[in-house]
Amino acid sequence: MATPDTRTQILDAAERLFAELGYRGTSVRAITTLAGANLAAVGYHFGSKAELMAAVARRVVEPLNAAQCARLDEALARTPDPLVSDLVEAFVGPLFDEMRAGEEGGARTSRLIVMILSDPAEEVRGWTGPREDAVGERYLAAFARALPGLSPEELRFRMRGILAVTAVDRLGTHQRPVPGCTPPVGGEAARQWAITFLTAAMSAPPTRT
Template structure:
């Protein structure tokens, strides 16, 4: 098998370190040391640490975003107004498919999503590009049609909750290992729970 090129080695190292230590807790030197590259390599291949974060996030989450978009396309081809449960399945399902519980790479991607959701560094929230923003906006619009009583702020809070619950479950499954009754069951449990959470009445003002 061919040895990964320097750019790929940097992405692999940065994904692991950002996921484990956060953006501010990861130095360029730590990334290059882990990748076995010289200190100037990040600047040459990416430009800056912030640009490296963008590249890491897009590489890790891009396939999930593409699957989410395809799932929504299939739903909307059947009906202009999918149910909340169907929308949750289309949105959360690819995270289970793209982050299998027994796969180290899947666990890293899960931890990276948790980092993106929780890290206070602004750089962790600057990674989405036009494609990612388009998928986000399309899901927001579809959920808004299905849940018209929710304000945009509360709706976005709940969607972030879907991301968080799914990512934390994937990390936990990898760390603890499979147990009786888990596997595909965990996906069903999550979709059922998250559909109910998304469908809950609006919080009182």
């Protein structure tokens, strides 16, 4: 097996440390030490710690986005106006596929997505670009057709909820079991529970203010 190149080693180390310690809690020195690289390697390959964060996030999220787009294309090929449940399944399915219980890769993806959602650092919130935004806009448009009574703002809030609920559930499947507590369920049952729950959440009446 070929040894990973320096850039890949840095990405692997940064993904692990960002997920465990957050953006501000992770130093460039800690990343390069874990990667077995010199301190200047981050600047050479990525330009800055913020750009490294963006590269880590994109490496994890781009396969998810591609799968979500493919699932949405399939749903739209069947009908121009998919049901809410079909849209939720198209959005959620790739998350379960990439964050499988019992797999270390799934655990890393789960931790990183939860970090992206919760870390207060501006560099974490600002990593997305046009490609990532386009996926959300496509789903937003499809949900808007299925749920015409919701404002764009509330739709965006509910879509963030889909991602947050799924990521936290997947993260729970990788945690060490707490004595006396029932561990989270993985597999197809959890996927179907998530689709049922999130479909109901997305379909709830508009909030009256």
